[in-house]
């Protein structure tokens with residue numbers, strides 16, 4: 636389940652902890668709802684080479700834990716310096 640996709644700038648401002656230049660505002664990021672154990676995020680982390688293969692970046696699971704739900708943030712940023720493990724801290 637996608638819990639967040641494109642966010643207009645006016646709405647992005649209301650999202651707690653959202654980055655000012657969020658890739659959600661340009662339609663280049665999605666948040667997928669994850670379970671309590673963050674199974675999705677850790678599965679991707681274990682297979683991190685797939686991120687590079689598909690041109691994606693994932694936010695570190697430590698940073699995608701919410702009060703009520705966890706999520707997995709994926710984006711296709713082209714501005715970060717490329718590296719083999721494309722997991723970033725905000």
Ligand SMILES: [Zn+2]
Pocket residue numbers: 639659664665666708709
């Ligand atoms: Zn996100």
